[in-house]
Amino acid sequence: MQCRVCDSKNLELVIDLGYQPWCNHFLKQDEVGKEPFYPLRVLFCHDCATAQLDYTVKKEIMFGDHTYLSGVTKSLSKHFEEVAQEVDRIFGSAWKKKSILDIGSNDGTQLKHFQTLGYEVLGVESSKTTAQIANDAKVPTVNAFFNLDLVNQLDRQFKVINASGVFFHLEELHSVCQGIQKALADDGVFVVQFLYMPSIVENLAFDQIYHEHLLYYSLQTIETLLQRHGLSMFDARLASIHGGSIIAYVTHKEKAAPSERLTQMRQAEKESNFNSIETYQKFQLDIEQLRKENQDYLQSAKAAGKRVYGMGAPVKGNTLLNYFQVGPDLVQGLVEINTLRRGLYSPGMHIPLLMEDELDGSPDVYYVLAWNFKQEILKRYADLIEQGVEFYFPVNPKISA
Numbered sequence: 001m002q003c004r005v006c007d008s009k010n011l012e013l014v015i016d017l018g019y020q021p022w023c024n025h026f027l028k029q030d031e032v033g034k035e036p037f038y039p040l041r042v043l044f045c046h047d048c049a050t051a052q053l054d055y056t057v058k059k060e061i062m063f064g065d066h067t068y069l070s071g072v073t074k075s076l077s078k079h080f081e082e083v084a085q086e087v088d089r090i091f092g093s094a095w096k097k098k099s100i101l102d103i104g105s106n107d108g109t110q111l112k113h114f115q116t117l118g119y120e121v122l123g124v125e126s127s128k129t130t131a132q133i134a135n136d137a138k139v140p141t142v143n144a145f146f147n148l149d150l151v152n153q154l155d156r157q158f159k160v161i162n163a164s165g166v167f168f169h170l171e172e173l174h175s176v177c178q179g180i181q182k183a184l185a186d187d188g189v190f191v192v193q194f195l196y197m198p199s200i201v202e203n204l205a206f207d208q209i210y211h212e213h214l215l216y217y218s219l220q221t222i223e224t225l226l227q228r229h230g231l232s233m234f235d236a237r238l239a240s241i242h243g244g245s246i247i248a249y250v251t252h253k254e255k256a257a258p259s260e261r262l263t264q265m266r267q268a269e270k271e272s273n274f275n276s277i278e279t280y281q282k283f284q285l286d287i288e289q290l291r292k293e294n295q296d297y298l299q300s301a302k303a304a305g306k307r308v309y310g311m312g313a314p315v316k317g318n319t320l321l322n323y324f325q326v327g328p329d330l331v332q333g334l335v336e337i338n339t340l341r342r343g344l345y346s347p348g349m350h351i352p353l354l355m356e357d358e359l360d361g362s363p364d365v366y367y368v369l370a371w372n373f374k375q376e377i378l379k380r381y382a383d384l385i386e387q388g389v390e391f392y393f394p395v396n397p398k399i400s401a
């Protein structure tokens with residue numbers, strides 16, 4: 001195994017979440033028990049400090065036909081709108097003709113906000129069904145994996161290239177970076193959003209570790225990767241989405257000086273000594289402690305005869321359920337609003353998914369797997385809380401939407 005960023009072989013195991021199924025494939029009844037399990041382990045690179053999975057589930061298995069639709073979650077759509085407006089406000093006036101390429105464009109939610117602002121848009125989406133939904137909604141979308149070959153075929157440059165939440169599940173990392181470098185106009189900006197590992201660790205958001213996320217970046221480590229491909233970051237800010245993410249602005253090497261806030265964030269990361277193996281070793285101990293707390297809570301709820309349902313069935317919830325060994329004896333169903341998932345079961349632990357209208361009365365406890373939307377959930381269900389339904393957050397975020 002070589003480091004995915006710097007090719008070093010000097011890697012060390014720091015977090016071991018055992019064998020887990022691929023978490024984004026909820027099971028049909030006849031698939032239950034037949035799903036394959038893969039190791040879920042994080043290694044630390046002693047040379048460039050990048051945290052990364054050692055085992056790669058093939059991208060064709062992972063992204064052939066996923067059912068996650070970004071339009072479904074209100075917080076996300078609003079977040080995408082803000083990003084579009086911010087990009088256009090800061091950079092848009094310098095460009096005569098505005099264009100954007102979105103990598104991993106999903107159902108086109110992000111691109112619609114750019115269309116509103118007068119951009120010519122193009123999406124690249126690997127899921128056939130999802131790409132079709134985007135095209136039906138008049139968001140031009142290519143059904144493909146983004147890499148250098150695709151860029152050569154497109155033979156176009158864009159003022160904006162956007163990659164939100166895909167930059168850590170790229171199997172062909174270097175080909176993707178080369179593609180971005182080539183497709184980005186001279187005066188263009190690459191907007192990259194990624195989970196910020198220091199926030200993940202601070203929030204104990206270990207459930208962001210799953211097979212799709214091959215890489216876990218800090219500023220230092222993503223900048224190592226970008227520089228290798230002739231790109232450099234010149235601005236960045238923290239966002240609360242997904243329990244702590246960074247939105248960073250990147251351009252061709254030496255085209256723009258780093259902003260003051262980026263310089264400060266780099267400095268803070270350095271002073272906290274985040275990019276050290278000790279950070280990850282402590283993280284592993286903290287998540288073992290969290291597992292104990294959750295097991296204790298759910299076992300005592302069971303002993304008290306409480307009806308416990310999971311709220312939401314986010315992909316990351318499966319890391320949590322499998323690592324905590326929480327099955328249908330402890331959580332009787334996962335309540336979900338995405339109707340594409342009606343009648344399915346969670347991979348590994350086999351908890352049935354239920355639509356809100358299939359619920360037989362209110363549960364005693366909602367075990368909130370979508371804990372990163374804590375504020376939104378507490379607000380939306382204020383009346384249930386008033387009626388005495390308990391909302392338990394398996395991870396208590398310091399940063400939440």
Ligand SMILES: [Zn+2]
Binds near residue numbers: 004006
């Ligand atoms: Zn490395």
